[in-house]
Amino acid sequence: MLSQIKDDKAKESGYIRLKAVRVQFTFAIPEDIMFQYKNSDFLTALYSLYEKTGYKKYKMSKFEEYSLYLDNKSFLSDGAIITFNDPDGKLLALKPDVTLSIAKNTSAGGKRSEKLYYTENVYRISDSSRQLKEIMQMGLEYIGEVDLYVLCEVIFLACMSLSEISESYTLDISHMGFVTGLLEGAGINEEKRRRILEAVSRKSSHEIEHICKKSGADAEYTEKIKSLCTLYGSFDTVLKKAKALVVNDKTADSLSELESIYNALSAFDNKFNLNLDFSVVNDMSYYNGIIFRGYIEGAASSVLSGGRYDNLMLRLGNNTGAIGFAINLDTVSMYAENDEEYDTDVLLLYSDSDSPAEVLSWVNSLVQSGTAVRAAKQNDGHIRCREVIEFEKRKNNG
Amino acid sequence: MDNYINIALPKGRLGENAYNLLEEAGYACPEIKNPGRKLIFENSETRVRYFWVKPSDVSIYVEKQAADVGIVGLDILLESKPDIYELLNLGIGKCRMAIASKKGAHFPLDKTLRVATKFPNIAKNYYANLGRDIDIIKLNGSIELAPILGLSDVIVDIVETGKTLYANNLEVVEDIVTISARFVANKSSFKFKTKEIQKMTEKLSLLCDAKGEVQ
Numbered sequence: 001m002l003s004q005i006k007d008d009k010a011k012e013s014g015y016i017r018l019k020a021v022r023v024q025f026t027f028a029i030p031e032d033i034m035f036q037y038k039n040s041d042f043l044t045a046l047y048s049l050y051e052k053t054g055y056k057k058y059k060m061s062k063f064e065e066y067s068l069y070l071d072n073k074s075f076l077s078d079g080a081i082i083t084f085n086d087p088d089g090k091l092l093a094l095k096p097d098v099t100l101s102i103a104k105n106t107s108a109g110g111k112r113s114e115k116l117y118y119t120e121n122v123y124r125i126s127d128s129s130r131q132l133k134e135i136m137q138m139g140l141e142y143i144g145e146v147d148l149y150v151l152c153e154v155i156f157l158a159c160m161s162l163s164e165i166s167e168s169y170t171l172d173i174s175h176m177g178f179v180t181g182l183l184e185g186a187g188i189n190e191e192k193r194r195r196i197l198e199a200v201s202r203k204s205s206h207e208i209e210h211i212c213k214k215s216g217a218d219a220e221y222t223e224k225i226k227s228l229c230t231l232y233g234s235f236d237t238v239l240k241k242a243k244a245l246v247v248n249d250k251t252a253d254s255l256s257e258l259e260s261i262y263n264a265l266s267a268f269d270n271k272f273n274l275n276l277d278f279s280v281v282n283d284m285s286y287y288n289g290i291i292f293r294g295y296i297e298g299a300a301s302s303v304l305s306g307g308r309y310d311n312l313m314l315r316l317g318n319n320t321g322a323i324g325f326a327i328n329l330d331t332v333s334m335y336a337e338n339d340e341e342y343d344t345d346v347l348l349l350y351s352d353s354d355s356p357a358e359v360l361s362w363v364n365s366l367v368q369s370g371t372a373v374r375a376a377k378q379n380d381g382h383i384r385c386r387e388v389i390e391f392e393k394r395k396n397n398g
Numbered sequence: 399m400d401n402y403i404n405i406a407l408p409k410g411r412l413g414e415n416a417y418n419l420l421e422e423a424g425y426a427c428p429e430i431k432n433p434g435r436k437l438i439f440e441n442s443e444t445r446v447r448y449f450w451v452k453p454s455d456v457s458i459y460v461e462k463q464a465a466d467v468g469i470v471g472l473d474i475l476l477e478s479k480p481d482i483y484e485l486l487n488l489g490i491g492k493c494r495m496a497i498a499s500k501k502g503a504h505f506p507l508d509k510t511l512r513v514a515t516k517f518p519n520i521a522k523n524y525y526a527n528l529g530r531d532i533d534i535i536k537l538n539g540s541i542e543l544a545p546i547l548g549l550s551d552v553i554v555d556i557v558e559t560g561k562t563l564y565a566n567n568l569e570v571v572e573d574i575v576t577i578s579a580r581f582v583a584n585k586s587s588f589k590f591k592t593k594e595i596q597k598m599t600e601k602l603s604l605l606c607d608a609k610g611e612v613q
Contacts, residue, residue, distance in 0.1 A: 128478070170589045204484040204580075232592065275589070279483075297590045300463035301481065 042164045043119075046138065049160055050117040053153070055140055058116040062123075064101055066091040072100060075286050075312065079124030082132060094123035098139060099324060103312055106143045109320045113144020119329075136333075139306075139326035146308060146321030151257070151290060152264045154306070154323050158294060159265075159272040161325075162304060165332055168297035172277035173235075175258055176287050176307070178242075179228060179278055181250030186221035188212070196225065197281045203229040221247075228278040235262045238276040258290065286312040292325070299335035303328055344374040347385040351377065354391050362391065402445050403594055406465035408453035412491040412579055416469040417448070419488065423601040445594075457482065457582065466587035467595060472577045473556060477517045483588055485599045486581035489606050495520060495574040499552040500545050501567050514544035515554040524554070524574050542566050 051057075066083050069076065075097070082094040095101065098120050108114040117140040126133050140157060142150055155173070162169035179200065183193045192215045199207040205226040212222040224245050231238050239259060246252045258276070265272055280293045291307030306325025313322050346366060350359045359375060366373040374383060405420070407413040417430065427441040427448055439448045451459055456470040457480040471491055475484065495517070505511055507530075514535040515521045525532045535550050542562055544550040556577065557563065557570060581602055583595050 168590070172589070202482070202484045206487040207484070232588075295586045295589045297586075300461070300584065300586055302585065 043138075045164050046161055047117075049157065049164075050140055053115075053157065055115040055117040058102060058118045060095075060098070060101055060105075060118070060120065062095055062121070063092045064095050066093045068100060068104060069093055069096065072286070072312070072315065074283050075100060076124075078127050079133070080127070082123050082125060095120070096122055096124050098122060098137060099141060099309070099326070100312075102141050103143065103309070103316055103318075103322060106318070108143040109318050111145070113142065116141050116143075136329040137326050138329055139324060141322065141324030143313070143322045144320055146289070146310070146323055148257075148260055148264070150321075150323065151261050151308075154325065155261060155265060155274075155290075155292065156272075158292060158304060158306060158325050159274070161327060162273075162294045162296065165303065165327075166296040166298070166335075169294060170273045170275050171292055171294045171304070172275045172280050173258065173261075173290055173292040174276070174278045174280040175254040175290050176282065176284055177254035177289060178245075178251050178258070179281060180284055181248055181254060182221075182224060182228070182245060184250065185247035186212070186217040186225060188215050188217055193284070197284065200225075200228050200279050201281045203279050205229045232277050232279070233275060235266075235274050235276050242276065242278075254289075261290070282307055284311075286315070289323070294325075294327075296332075296335060299331055301331060303331045303335070342384045342386050344383065345372040345386050346374070347379060347383055347388045348373055348375040348391055349378065349388065350375060350391040354395075358395070359391055401591075401594075402440065402447045403467060403591060403598065404447050404449075404465045406451050406456045406459040406468035407448055408456050408469060408471070409450045410453060412453065412471065413450060413469065415490050416488065416579060419490065419602060419605060420446075423598070423605055425598065454478075460582050460584050463584045463586060465584070466591060467581065467583045467598065469579050470582055471579055472575070473517060473520070475580060475582070476575070477519050479519075480582075481585065483583045483585055484580050485583055485595075486603055486606070488579045488581055488602065489609070491577070491579040493556050493558040493577050495554065495577055496557045497524075497552050497554055497571045497574065498542075498545075498557070498563055498568050499571050501569045503545075503551070505551050511552065512550040513552055513554055514541055514550035516541060517554055520574065521554040542568060 047057075063086075066081070069081055079096060081096045083091055084094075086092050098118055102116060102118075106114055117138070119136070119138045122135050122137050124133050124135065125131070140154070142154060155171070159169075159171055162171060179197065180193070183196060188196065192211055196208055196211050199211065208226050208229065209222060212225060217225070224247070227241075227245065231241055235258075239255070239262065242255055246255060262274065265274065277293075280291055282291050286309050287307045288311045289308030292305070293302045294304030295302050304325055304327045306323070308321070308323040310321045313320050348359070348362060348366075363373050363375055374385070376383065379388065405425075407417055421427075425441070425444050425446045427439045427444070427446060429436070429441075430439040430448055433439070437449060440446070449465070453471065454474050456465075456468040457474050457478055459465040460468040460470075460482050461480040469488065473495055476495075499505075511525070511530060511532045512535060513521050513525070513532050514537050516537060516539070518534045518536050521532070521534055535544065537544060541553045541555045544553055545568060546566060552571065553568075554574065560570065563569060581599065588595055
């Protein structure tokens with residue numbers, strides 16, 4: 001029985017196929033997270049995946065000067081910030097976001113690049129319920145010169161991360177350059193562009209028509225902009241249709257970038273569920289290149305979102321590229337069915353007459369063998385376990 | 399997850415009209431006409447499942463994926479700004495969001511305007527764009543009473559025919575936006591039930607076009 005359990009565990013953790021690379025690395029999963037995610041195999045797998053692709057764990061303070069968020073207010077799409085004063089009267093914020101801090105503090109730039117990942121709690125005030133919220137976020141950032149390989153790597157890692165959570169996932173990709181290029185081509189002004197982007201994200205083609213009419217875009221462009229909402233589906237089919245929307249160099253370049261990424265990734269044996277969806281949009285003053293959003297079947301909202309944010313780096317005075325994504329672990333945990341059958345593998349029952357040293361050495365050897373064990377004097381009926389071992393009987397039997 | 403499409407309908411006349419539209423589009427569920435005590439109505443042939451909810455809750459059901467799709471008025475969408483897809487303007491349930499006050503009333507610009515409404519966010523946004531300082535009084539019904547009793551200067555509310563306003567010596571000062579019902583979908587459902595939802599949208603769209611009800 002015990003060896004069976006052990007084998008299963010070994011199978012699960014044997015997921016990484018990159019056996020050839022034997023880099024010695026250490027990573028510590030914060031205890032509070034381990035506790036919340038008993039079924040945390042996917043977290044371990046993600047940490048290991050990121051480490052093995054050269055990303056380093058980034059740990060940061062929970063506080064940041066409020067001015068950083070004030071200057072980049074619309075980078076945070078929703079939720080107000082929780083602020084407080086430090087002893088010197090400076091206004092601080094409980095971090096509402098990790099990317100901004102990484103982008104601000106990075107030493108990357110010029111030829112130097114940085115690959116980082118993190119698991120942090122971030123804090124917001126919910127727009128709808130006005131409640132203070134603690135959100136657990138995991139993410140990955142690349143900062144430095146972004147080339148085609150980097151784009152492919154980040155999309156690859158996003159897909160691998162999603163597939164680790166659920167086999168039924170989809171990663172929807174869009175390109176800000178393509179969407180804004182089309183709007184520029186139509187001669188729509190900046191303020192209306194924002195409103196159209198917002199309507200595109202809701203796939204609201206009647207609203208787009210309304211705004212286009214007001215801003216005097218011609219019928220041909222209006223139809224093209226409207227099809228940003230309706231074009232949805234697998235990469236190869238939508239890509240062909242999207243070619244009809246190319247109106248200038250910017251749209252052409254963006255589309256060919258998407259095509260190159262897709263070609264590189266479709267060369268893989270394992271299929272990635274990539275969809276093209278131009279209704280994935282984000283603030284154009286921060287995001288410029290590809291942007292993407294990941295969904296898993298059964299979770300009500302997206303679990304992963306990311307994109308290329310060179311524009312943010314530029315705003316922070318660092319003329320370099322950057323791309324990354326974040327996974328909302330709270331959404332994931334809400335989706336993950338709590339089907340833990342057992343609290344522990346083995347319940348080890350001991351009595352006052354047993355020697356503590358002996359019991360402890362049993363516990364230790366069970367733990368070493370990869371078995372979860374809980375030692376207790378009696379089973380009060382609330383401990384669910386695979387097997388009950390009575391220490392005294394077992395010891396005497398050898 | 400089963401392969402049914404869950405549809406949230408708003409209780410009331412709009413919901414009934416919306417159901418008729420869906421029935422005509424081929425998503426009938428005869429059971430719904432004799433509800434009894436049942437809350438949920440299924441049709442195993444067309445793979446749809448209907449339920450009635452409070453109109454202002456439709457967007458919540460859809461956003462949280464308790465329903466895959468739903469029918470909801472633009473007023474609710476503007477007020478709560480849910481993160482969902484707004485796939486189609488159904489052109490039914492037409493009315494307008496308007497500002498009304500007592501007939502002939504005048505409000506000096508240097509005074510804070512008292513606004514009574516069921517839609518505080520819509521009112522706030524509208525007046526913020528004008529740069530007008532306002533005091534919002536959130537009410538849950540009988541909005542027309544507010545200016546009559548001096549509770550507020552104006553109201554922001556839905557106006558269908560204007561008869562209630564007229565009968566109470568009130569008048570529309572300005573229209574804010576035209577309202578009609580929208581066919582909405584949960585974003586994640588759209589990814590995993592793409593074909594079914596797209597087909598439903600298309601059928602509804604054809605019907606609406608045929609009726610010429612979409613402006």
